Amino acid sequence: xxxxxxxxxxxxxxxxxxxxxxxxxxxxxxxxxxxxxxxxxxxxxxxxxxxxxxxxxxxxxxxxxxxxxxxxxxxxxxxxxxxxxxxxxxxxxxxxxxxxxxxxxxxxxxxxxxxxxxxxxxxxxxxxxxxxxxxxxxxxxxxxxxxxxxxxxxxxxxxxxxxxxxxxxxxxxxxxxxxxxxxxxxxxxxxxxxxxxxxxxxxxxxxxxxxxxxxxxxxxxxxxxxxxxxxxxxxxxxxxxxxxxxxxxxxxxxxxxxxxxxxxxxxxxxxxxxxxxxxxxxxxxxxxxxxxxxxxxxxxxxxxxxxxxxxxxxxxxxxxxxxxxxxxxxxxxxxxxxxxxxxxxxxxxxxxxxxxxxxxxxxxxxxxxxxxxxxxxxxxxxxxxxxxxxxxxxxxxxxxxxxxxxxxxxxxxxxxxxxxxxxxxxxxxxxxxxxxxxxxxxxxxxxxxxxxxxxxxxxxxxxxxxxxxxxxxxxxxxxxxxxxxxxxxxxxxxxxxxxxxxxxxxxxxxxxxxxxxxxxxxxxxxxxxxxxxxxxxxxxxxxxxxxxxxxxxxxxxxxxxxxxxxxxxxxxxxxxxxxxxxxxxxxxxxxxxxxxxxxxxxxxxxxxxxxxxxxxxxxxxxxxxxxxxxxxxxxxxxxxxxxxxxxxxxxxxxxxxxxxxxxxxxxxxxxxxx
Amino acid sequence: xxxxxxxxxxxxxxxxxxxxxxxxxxxxxxxxxxxxxxxxxxxxxxxxxxxxxxxxxxxxxxxxxxxxxxxxxxxxxxxxxxxxxxxxxxxxxxxxxxxxxxxxxxxxxxxxxxxxxxxxxxxxxxxxxxxxxxxxxxxxxxxxxxxxxxxxxxxxxxxxxxxxxxxxxxxxxxxxxxxxxxxxxxxxxxxxxxxxxxxxxxxxxxxxxxxxxxxxxxxxxxxxxxxxxxxxxxxxxxxxxxxxxxxxxxxxxxxxxxxxxxxxxxxxxxxxxxxxxxx
Numbered sequence: 001x002x003x004x005x006x007x008x009x010x011x012x013x014x015x016x017x018x019x020x021x022x023x024x025x026x027x028x029x030x031x032x033x034x035x036x037x038x039x040x041x042x043x044x045x046x047x048x049x050x051x052x053x054x055x056x057x058x059x060x061x062x063x064x065x066x067x068x069x070x071x072x073x074x075x076x077x078x079x080x081x082x083x084x085x086x087x088x089x090x091x092x093x094x095x096x097x098x099x100x101x102x103x104x105x106x107x108x109x110x111x112x113x114x115x116x117x118x119x120x121x122x123x124x125x126x127x128x129x130x131x132x133x134x135x136x137x138x139x140x141x142x143x144x145x146x147x148x149x150x151x152x153x154x155x156x157x158x159x160x161x162x163x164x165x166x167x168x169x170x171x172x173x174x175x176x177x178x179x180x181x182x183x184x185x186x187x188x189x190x191x192x193x194x195x196x197x198x199x200x201x202x203x204x205x206x207x208x209x210x211x212x213x214x215x216x217x218x219x220x221x222x223x224x225x226x227x228x229x230x231x232x233x234x235x236x237x238x239x240x241x242x243x244x245x246x247x248x249x250x251x252x253x254x255x256x257x258x259x260x261x262x263x264x265x266x267x268x269x270x271x272x273x274x275x276x277x278x279x280x281x282x283x284x285x286x287x288x289x290x291x292x293x294x295x296x297x298x299x300x301x302x303x304x305x306x307x308x309x310x311x312x313x314x315x316x317x318x319x320x321x322x323x324x325x326x327x328x329x330x331x332x333x334x335x336x337x338x339x340x341x342x343x344x345x346x347x348x349x350x351x352x353x354x355x356x357x358x359x360x361x362x363x364x365x366x367x368x369x370x371x372x373x374x375x376x377x378x379x380x381x382x383x384x385x386x387x388x389x390x391x392x393x394x395x396x397x398x399x400x401x402x403x404x405x406x407x408x409x410x411x412x413x414x415x416x417x418x419x420x421x422x423x424x425x426x427x428x429x430x431x432x433x434x435x436x437x438x439x440x441x442x443x444x445x446x447x448x449x450x451x452x453x454x455x456x457x458x459x460x461x462x463x464x465x466x467x468x469x470x471x472x473x474x475x476x477x478x479x480x481x482x483x484x485x486x487x488x489x490x491x492x493x494x495x496x497x498x499x500x501x502x503x504x505x506x507x508x509x510x511x512x513x514x515x516x517x518x519x520x521x522x523x524x525x526x527x528x529x530x531x532x533x534x535x536x537x538x539x540x541x542x543x544x545x546x547x548x549x550x551x552x553x554x555x556x557x558x559x560x561x562x563x564x565x566x567x568x569x570x571x572x573x574x575x576x577x578x579x580x581x582x583x584x585x586x587x588x589x590x591x592x593x594x595x596x597x598x599x600x601x602x603x604x605x606x607x608x609x610x611x612x613x614x615x616x617x618x619x620x621x622x623x624x625x626x627x628x629x630x631x632x633x634x635x636x637x638x639x640x641x642x643x644x645x646x647x648x649x650x651x652x653x654x655x656x657x658x659x660x661x662x663x664x665x666x667x668x669x670x671x672x673x674x
Numbered sequence: 675x676x677x678x679x680x681x682x683x684x685x686x687x688x689x690x691x692x693x694x695x696x697x698x699x700x701x702x703x704x705x706x707x708x709x710x711x712x713x714x715x716x717x718x719x720x721x722x723x724x725x726x727x728x729x730x731x732x733x734x735x736x737x738x739x740x741x742x743x744x745x746x747x748x749x750x751x752x753x754x755x756x757x758x759x760x761x762x763x764x765x766x767x768x769x770x771x772x773x774x775x776x777x778x779x780x781x782x783x784x785x786x787x788x789x790x791x792x793x794x795x796x797x798x799x800x801x802x803x804x805x806x807x808x809x810x811x812x813x814x815x816x817x818x819x820x821x822x823x824x825x826x827x828x829x830x831x832x833x834x835x836x837x838x839x840x841x842x843x844x845x846x847x848x849x850x851x852x853x854x855x856x857x858x859x860x861x862x863x864x865x866x867x868x869x870x871x872x873x874x875x876x877x878x879x880x881x882x883x884x885x886x887x888x889x890x891x892x893x894x895x896x897x898x899x900x901x902x903x904x905x906x907x908x909x910x911x912x913x914x915x916x917x918x919x920x921x922x923x924x925x926x927x928x929x930x931x932x933x934x935x936x937x938x939x940x941x942x943x944x945x946x947x948x949x950x951x952x953x
Binding site for chain 1: 936
């Protein structure tokens with residue numbers, strides 16, 4: 001029994017011994033074997049490599065006029081040419097045709113341009129005529145208004161006089177009837193007025209005749225130019241007729257001088273029609289107006305001659321200024337004659353037939369004559385009315401119908417009131433017609449739109465001349481185009497028999513300017529290459545020439561792809577030919593870092609870098625190596641190494657560089673010597 | 675009838691005493707999921723009450739395989755325990771047996787006070803001697819080494835006390851007769867004392883084996899180097915994850931003790947009885 005127990009115990013111990021070895025063996029199989037390295041001082045070099053093609057530094061485009069037929073091409077792409085070498089030739093027949101066509105086109109354009117100029121001149125003339133006519137209409141309106149107003153004022157005045165006479169007479173003396181006296185007096189006045197009107201018309205006709213003869217005389221003397229300047233007909237008349245002076249010229253000028261002048265040409269002084277009579281004026285100082293009852297002739301006594309183009313305002317400097325519808329400009333005739341007519345030709349610019357001239361003057365002044373005729377009729381009618389009134393009164397009287405003085409006075413007052421009303425109506429009507437005439441003048445003088453057709457035609461012509469010049473230059477060279485510099489042909493955009501394109505015909509690269517290598521590198525290499533860096537270029541051909549100590553000329557972002565950089569290196573003269581494929585290599589040496597580790601020792605997790613370092617820990621099995629994770633800050637790295645910020649990693653810590661099994665923090669590892 | 679009732683009571687008490695061992699053996703065969711389910715309320719605080727079964731629901735040897743093949747640390751500690759226990763027991767045989775013989779069989783001045791001192795020292799718990807032991811071991815450069823554990827245990831008083839009883843129990847007449855036959859003191863000790871006191875020696879060794887096999891305080895205090903730790907320190911942290919391993923390692927730890935118990939069973943009873951008898 002005891003022996004068996006002892007045997008079993010021994011067996012147990014043997015089994016434990018066996019398992020001891022087995023578990024050790026299993027453990028050694030599962031443990032990772034690692035190699036380590038300590039962080040060292042070092043530099044992180046960044047080498048930027050790229051492959052590209054050698055190309056010429058400067059290119060020059062050769063072009064000719066578009067649309068030429070290419071007769072023959074004398075060069076090929078890649079060919080070397082000297083300055084002056086023939087490149088290609090264009091067809092002369094087609095060239096000549098084009099020149100002819102160009103010339104014809106230009107001629108056509110010239111003719112069209114002339115036509116347009118002529119029609120523009122005609123249009124300008126039409127505009128001038130319509131302006132003149134509007135001014136005339138304005139004058140007529142003013143004249144008519146003045147006439148009507150004057151007449152109404154005179155009527156009113158007479159009625160008032162009648163009343164005054166009645167009051168002065170007091171009692172009606174027997175046998176001397178004051179009413180009959182007044183009526184008789186009225187008849188006489190009307191008769192006198194009628195005669196005056198007839199006389200006025202006659203004077204007018206004389207004045208027109210005079211003007212015609214004067215115009216004819218001027219014409220014969222060749223003074224058209226002077227007449228041309230005197231653009232408008234003018235008629236000034238004044239005298240006992242109490243007609244206001246009418247200044248046509250002023251009215252016309254008012255059109256250009258401004259609207260306000262026209263808006264208030266006729267002002268009625270409603271307050272004092274008895275004493276003041278009528279005032280038809282827009283002259284600012286109304287005190288200087290003539291009154292119809294003074295008997296004084298309304299005479300402008302300015303000394304100013306008939307000046308029509310002075311442009312200066314002729315202001316009346318007398319107490320008895322002319323009654324004019326104008327404010328600023330008062331061009332009056334220089335005479336104080338009882339009746340004066342000034343009529344002259346207005347159309348300027350061309351020599352006229354004497355008969356036509358006379359006709360025109362007469363036509364233009366016809367309205368004055370018409371108006372005088374109308375006045376005659378009116379006066380005649382009034383005279384007849386007055387006569388009729390006298391006769392009627394006498395009949396009434398004869399019938400023994402006694403009219404008391406009171407009744408008569410009342411009658412006359414009614415008459416005054418009616419006349420007053422008529423006077424005011426006349427003033428209003430005159431203002432209205434003058435205003436509408438003024439607007440017509442304004443319309444005629446309205447601005448015309450700008451017209452640049454002439455200038456545009458001139459520009460077009462210049463362009464066409466330039467094209468023609470080029471065509472002729474090409475023709476002079478017999479249609480031959482030569483190389484402008486010593487160069488290599490890099491591109492030909494022409495085909496024999498086809499038309500020349502509207503751009504570069506051939507592309508030449510300047511042989512004298514040397515070659516460059518342009519390579520493309522990834523954008524994230526930007527910080528490792530810059531202008532001025534050293535570079536090595538190796539040709540990818542059989543000779544494998546290597547050019548060292550070159551300098552990076554420029555680093556630019558590629559125009560088509562922003563993720564690519566174009567790196568340019570100037571090549572020494574006669575080194576590599578254009579078109580050769582070559583590789584550029586540029587190494588930038590960093591500063592010295594204290595903690596550099598192989599890149600494979602660096603791990604990344606969610607953007608954080610860490611390394612595994614070895615740490616010793618004493619366990620039951622003895623001193624064992626375990627893995628500890630150490631978070632680090634990477635200062636710089638390249639394809640082989642990474643520089644870490646000192647601090648986290650000490651220089652004697654062993655960084656795990658490789659492992660035959662996956663390890664993590666806390667893993668037990670075995671170190672194997674490299 | 676009375677005997678049957680007594681037997682029943684004893685069986686009940688024995689079952690209570692054996693229950694932890696059954697618990698241990700059953701747990702060693704459970705897989706981790708089952709252990710988690712049953713021990714979760716205690717080890718993981720998952721609520722409810724701990725339940726246990728006499729037989730595992732899903733028996734597995736996984737824990738044994740893991741411990742025996744994947745845990746080299748366990749074996750390091752196992753052999754450390756073997757080494758410590760063997761060293762202590764050998765030392766006690768070498769030192770303790772002659773000491774007990776001397777105290778029991780020789781008359782010399784201050785024998786009684788010396789023995790009383792032995793008893794007092796035996797009564798003292800380790801905590802009382804810990805600091806002085808440490809200072810002495812430090813002065814002797816024995817800290818953090820196995821001799822630092824073995825040497826103090828070799829001079830332990832408990833086995834001397836046990837064996838003293840047995841040596842005292844040898845009749846004076848036998849020793850007298852041996853001397854008369856011409857045997858010297860060494861002969862008497864070797865040919866009379868040892869065979870007659872073998873029961874005491876073995877029981878002392880068995881008792882001490884159990885004590886030093888389960889040694890905790892001394893290695894924990896004096897050993898910094900984990901490679902020197904005995905098996906009793908294998909499970910400093912019993913978690914739910916390692917519950918299976920813990921059960922298995924406990925079972926394996928139990929095995930040598932069972933063997934030693936079986937070997938020394940007869941003498942153990944005598945030894946325990948001897949230590950209970952007053953002089």
